[in-house]
Amino acid sequence: MKILVCISHVPDTTSKINFTDGDTKFDTNGVQFVINPNDEFGLTRAMWFKEKQGASVTVVNVGGPETEPTLRKALAIGADEAIRINATPTDGYFVAKQLAEVAKDYNLIIAGRESIDYNGGMVPGMLATLIDANYVNNCIGLEVEGETATAVREIDGGKETLKTTFPLVIGGQKGLVEESDLKIPNMRGIMMARKKTLNITEPVSGDVATKAVFFEKPAPKGAIKLISPDNLDELVDLLHNEAKVI
Amino acid sequence: MSVLVYTETENGKLKKTALEVASYAKGVADMLGATVTAVTVNAESTNELSKYGVDKVLTVKNDKLGNFNAKAYADVLKQAAQKENSKVVIVSSSANAKFMAPILAINLNAGYASNVVALPESDSPFKVKRTAFTNKAFNITEISSEVKLIGLSKNAYGLKENNGAATEESFSPELNEADFSTEVTNVDKVTGKVTIADAEIVVSGGRGLKGPENWEMIEELADVLGAATACSKPVSDMGWRPHSEHVGQTGKPVAANLYVAVGISGAIQHLAGINASKVKLVINNDAEAPFFKAADYGVVGDAFEVVPQLIEKLKEFKANNA
Ligand SMILES: Cc1cc2nc3c(=O)[nH]c(=O)nc-3n(C[C@H](O)[C@H](O)[C@H](O)COP(=O)(O)OP(=O)(O)OC[C@H]3O[C@@H](n4cnc5c(N)ncnc54)[C@H](O)[C@@H]3O)c2cc1C
Numbered sequence: 189m190k191i192l193v194c195i196s197h198v199p200d201t202t203s204k205i206n207f208t209d210g211d212t213k214f215d216t217n218g219v220q221f222v223i224n225p226n227d228e229f230g231l232t233r234a235m236w237f238k239e240k241q242g243a244s245v246t247v248v249n250v251g252g253p254e255t256e257p258t259l260r261k262a263l264a265i266g267a268d269e270a271i272r273i274n275a276t277p278t279d280g281y282f283v284a285k286q287l288a289e290v291a292k293d294y295n296l297i298i299a300g301r302e303s304i305d306y307n308g309g310m311v312p313g314m315l316a317t318l319i320d321a322n323y324v325n326n327c328i329g330l331e332v333e334g335e336t337a338t339a340v341r342e343i344d345g346g347k348e349t350l351k352t353t354f355p356l357v358i359g360g361q362k363g364l365v366e367e368s369d370l371k372i373p374n375m376r377g378i379m380m381a382r383k384k385t386l387n388i389t390e391p392v393s394g395d396v397a398t399k400a401v402f403f404e405k406p407a408p409k410g411a412i413k414l415i416s417p418d419n420l421d422e423l424v425d426l427l428h429n430e431a432k433v434i
Numbered sequence: 435m436s437v438l439v440y441t442e443t444e445n446g447k448l449k450k451t452a453l454e455v456a457s458y459a460k461g462v463a464d465m466l467g468a469t470v471t472a473v474t475v476n477a478e479s480t481n482e483l484s485k486y487g488v489d490k491v492l493t494v495k496n497d498k499l500g501n502f503n504a505k506a507y508a509d510v511l512k513q514a515a516q517k518e519n520s521k522v523v524i525v526s527s528s529a530n531a532k533f534m535a536p537i538l539a540i541n542l543n544a545g546y547a548s549n550v551v552a553l554p555e556s557d558s559p560f561k562v563k564r565t566a567f568t569n570k571a572f573n574i575t576e577i578s579s580e581v582k583l584i585g586l587s588k589n590a591y592g593l594k595e596n597n598g599a600a601t602e603e604s605f606s607p608e609l610n611e612a613d614f615s616t617e618v619t620n621v622d623k624v625t626g627k628v629t630i631a632d633a634e635i636v637v638s639g640g641r642g643l644k645g646p647e648n649w650e651m652i653e654e655l656a657d658v659l660g661a662a663t664a665c666s667k668p669v670s671d672m673g674w675r676p677h678s679e680h681v682g683q684t685g686k687p688v689a690a691n692l693y694v695a696v697g698i699s700g701a702i703q704h705l706a707g708i709n710a711s712k713v714k715l716v717i718n719n720d721a722e723a724p725f726f727k728a729a730d731y732g733v734v735g736d737a738f739e740v741v742p743q744l745i746e747k748l749k750e751f752k753a754n755n756a
Binding site for chain 1: 501502504505528529530532533534535536537539540541544545546547548549561563565566567568569570571572573574575576577578579615616617618619620621622623624627629630631632634635659667671677678680683684685691692702703706709712713715726727728729730731732733734735736739740743744747748751755
C-alpha cells in the first residue's frame with residue numbers, strides 16, 4: 189500500500205490571531221507552527237498501517253521553505269519521505285490542484301477534514317474529484333483489505349459505515365486513532381528524519397477561484413453578568429426576557 | 435437566472451437548516467435580481483419552502499438516493515444548476531453538505547467559500563464574509579469564478595419569512611454507476627435525541643464534573659432545555675463521554691442560540707469551537723476561570739449544587755410558560 193498523507197502547516201492552537209498589512213495578511217510574528225491536528229490523526233493511522241499491514245508513507249505539503257520543520261516532524265514521527273510543493277497556498281482549490289499532481293501515484297491519500305487556520309474543509313474532496321478517486325469525509329475509522337476499504341464517517345447525530353475501493357481520499361479527524369496514540373518524536377526519530385528525503389517540486393499553474401482579501405477580528409465581548417448561585421430565578425428570567433433563548 | 439439552494443431533508447422532512455439556507459438564498463437572489471430554485475431529494479412535502487422565498491422546487495425522487503451519497507448528490511445538484519443556469523449555488527454546513535460541496539465545486543468549476551456568515555458584501559466583485567481560524571477571526575473572501583458556491587454557517591442568518599408560492603417540478607437527473615462506487619453499509623444514528631448539529635441549545639460538561647457517573651444532571655438539564663449534550667476534549671479523551679460529544683477547535687463546532695458550560699475552564703481551543711454560539715452561560719466554582727471572560731452570563735458556584743437547583747427553576751418556568 190502506498191500512502192500519501194497531506195500535511196497542513198498551521199498556527200499552534202494557542203496562537204493569538206493577528207493581521208498585518210492593513211488586515212490583509214495573517215501575522216506570523218511569534219506564532220508557533222504545528223502539524224494540523226486533523227492531519228496528525230491521519231498520519232498516526234498511516235503509521236499504524238505501515239506497522240501492521242506494510243505500507244510506505246509519504247507526507248506532502250504545499251508551502252514555502254518555512255514549512256520544512258513541520259514536514260521534518262512528520263518524518264520524525266515515522267513517515268518515509270516528504271515532498272514539498274514549493275508554492276504559497278492561496279486557496280483550497282489551488283492546493284488541491286497541486287496535490288493532484290503527486291497524488292496520482294498513491295492508492296490511499298489521507299488528509300484532514302479541515303485545516304484549523306482557514307477551515308476551508310475543501311482540499312480532500314476537491315483532490316478526490318480531480319484525480320477521480322473515492323472520497324470519505326469526517327472519517328473516524330479506517331480498515332483496509334487489499335484494494336477495499338471500510339471507513340466510518342461521523343454524521344450529524346451518529347455515524348455510518350461505508351465500503352469503498354482504492355484509490356481513496358480520506359478527510360480524517362480524531363477517531364482515526366485516539367489522542368493517546370499520537371506520537372511525540374523521540375531523539376532517534378529526529379536524527380533519522382534528518383537523513384530522509386525531502387523532495388521539492390515546483391507547482392503547476394492554477395486558476396484563482398477564491399481569494400481572502402481582508403481579515404477582521406470579532407467585536408470585543410461585552411461584560412459578563414454574574415448571577416449569585418442563590419438567585420437562580422434571576423438567571424432564568426435573564427435567559428428568558430433579556431437573552432430570549434428559552 | 436436563479437440562485438440554486440440545496441434544501442436538505444431528514445427522513446423526508448425538511449430540516450431547519452434547509453429553511454435557513456432558503457431564507458439566505460432569497461436574500462442573495464434579491465441582491466442579484468434573481469429567483470430562487472430549491473432542490474430536494476426524496477422529500478415528503480416541500481410546502482414550507484414557499485414561506486421562505488423559494489420560487490421553484492425541483493423534487494428528486496429516487497430510491498438509489500435513499501442513503502446520502504456525496505458523489506451522487508453532487509451530480510444531482512450539478513445537473514440542477516446547469517438546468518437552471520444558476521451562477522450562485524448555496525448549501526448548508528451540515529456534515530453531509532460539507533462532504534458534498536467540494537465535489538460539486540470541482541464539477542461546476544465553481545469557487546467555493548465555506549462557513550459564510552452573512553449576505554455577500556457586494557456582488558461585483560462577489561465578496562462574502564466567512565469565519566477563519568476557528569472563529570478567532572473573519573475573512574472577506576472574493577469569489578472570482580463565474581459560478582459561485584457558498585456554504586452557509588449554521589445559525590448565522592436565521593429564518594426569514596417571505597410569503598410566496600413555489601411551483602413544484604419533478605426532476606430526474608441522470609445518475610451513473612461511478613456515482614455509487616462508495617456504498618453505505620450501516621447507519622448508526624441516535625434517534626429521539628437532539629444532535630449538536632441541529633440543537634438550538636447545547637449543554638456541555640467538562641472535567642469539573644469529576645467523572646462519568648455525574649452526567650445524569652447534565653442530561654437532565656439538557657432535557658428540560660430541549661438541548662443536546664456536549665463535552666470538553668479531555669472528557670472524551672478519558673472516555674467519560676463519546677467522541678461525538680467533543681466540541682472545540684479539534685472537535686465539533688457549536689453555533690447554538692445558547693451554550694451552557696458546566697465545569698469547563700474555557701481553554702482557548704475550547705472557546706474557539708463554541709464561540710459562534712449567540713449566548714454563553716458558564717457555571718464554574720473558580721471565579722478566575724477564563725470562561726468568565728468569554729461568556730454572557732455566569733454563576734460562580736459548585737456545579738453539584740447549582741445545576742440541580744437550576745433544573746428545578748427551569749421546570750417551574752416551563753410549567754408556568756407552557
Ligand atoms: C492541540 C489541542 C487541541 C485542543 N482542542 C480542544 C477542543 O477541541 N476542545 C476542548 O474542549 N479542548 C481542547 N483542547 C484542550 C484544552 O486545552 C483544555 O485542556 C480543555 O478544554 C480543558 O477541559 P476542561 O475545561 O473540561 O477541563 P479543566 O481545564 O480541567 O477545567 C475544569 C474546570 O472545572 C471547574 N470545576 C472543578 N470542580 C467544579 C465544580 N464542582 N463545580 C463547578 N466547576 C468546577 C474548574 O474550576 C475548572 O475551571 C485542546 C488542546 C490542544 C493542545
